[in-house]
Amino acid sequence: MRALLVVNPSATTTSARTRDVLVHALASDLKLEVATTEYRGHARDLARRAAESGNTGLVVALGGDGTVNEVVNGLLHDGPDPENLPRLAVVPGGSTNVFARALGLPNDVVEATGALLDALREGTERTVGLGLAGGTPGTEDEGVPSRWFTFCAGFGFDAGVIGRVEQQRERGKRSTPALYVRQVMRQFVGETHRRRGTITLERPGEEPLENLVMSIICNTAPWTYLNNRPVYASPQASFDTALDVLGFTRLSTAAAGRYVTQLLTSTPERGPRGKHTVSLHDQTQFTLHSQVPLPFQMDGDHLGVRSSVTFTGVRRALRVIV
Known part of the structure; x- marks a missing residue:
């Protein structure tokens, strides 16, 4: 599966080393492209381009709730279409990570990455309201x-x-x-x-x-x-x-x-x-x-x-x- 990893380099609880480990782990299972955000709204722009490309099946947000919000708004720029839009995955990297934790994900980057890889291999997903x-x-x-x-x-x-x-x-x-x-x-x-x-x-x-x-x-x-x-x-x-x-x-x-x-x-x-x-x-x-x-x-x-x-x-x- 082709995937885009959107990384917020200012994420509160992640380091460059942690991000490298995450990228290596995801790249072993996915055709991974990595993009680092450079300005406010950049994650939204990246996710929108991924949705419009038609060849990206998954967008992974590494960051806090603000990064996730931007990615969601990029994916849904033209409205909801769950069957055809890329799926979303979240690796929590902020100070609170409400969305990820409400989904039942671990609040630790490494543990959350392991849970994400397990979910991808098992094909588990849910469709959420917004x-x-x-x-x-x-x-x-x-x-x-x-x-x-x-x-x-x-x-x-x-x-x-x-x-x-x-x-x-x-x-x-x-x-x-x-x-x-x-x-x-x-x-x-x-x-x-x-x-x-x-x-x-x-x-x-x-x-x-x-x-x-x-x-x-x-x-x-x-x-x-x-x-x-x-x-x-x-x-x-x-x-x-x-x-x-x-x-x-x-x-x-x-x-x-x-x-x-x-x-x-x-x-x-x-x-x-x-x-x-x-x-x-x-x-x-x-x-x-x-x-x-x-x-x-x-x-x-x-x-x-x-x-x-x-x-x-x-x-x-x-x-x-x-």
């Missing part, structure tokens, strides 16, 4: 291009936290759970004027849900990890269904403390709950509007601020080697 988000027609965000995401998106508070974390990483800070906790506290202090919600969720044929302070959109569970601890915002979310939504209508100090505790103690059976919690399962399409522009993120990548975003859950969008 989320698609874009500008909303009739709003100032109408011209924003649609973009696929693999495991989550966020509108409001959590996206603001990710924006703060990215600023710290640009200053040389390592991405650690402690860094995220500090930025959560700073974001909360900075949002004291927004304890009441500005977000409205609209669904076809349903009454609007108003006054959301923040919203988390999940395509799978867990939502994220703190080191090896899985965090479940929407425990029912799955690659086999459409999208789940978790929203809060209050973010007072007491409420925020309760939600954080519920997230930290969440399980596959039980996530955040309470009278100020909105939880929706298996949503095919919905739109989030905000009275003021709010931070927006997809797969842990801060994308600036938006006033309105339309989400679509697409079942069976892409084949993945597992």
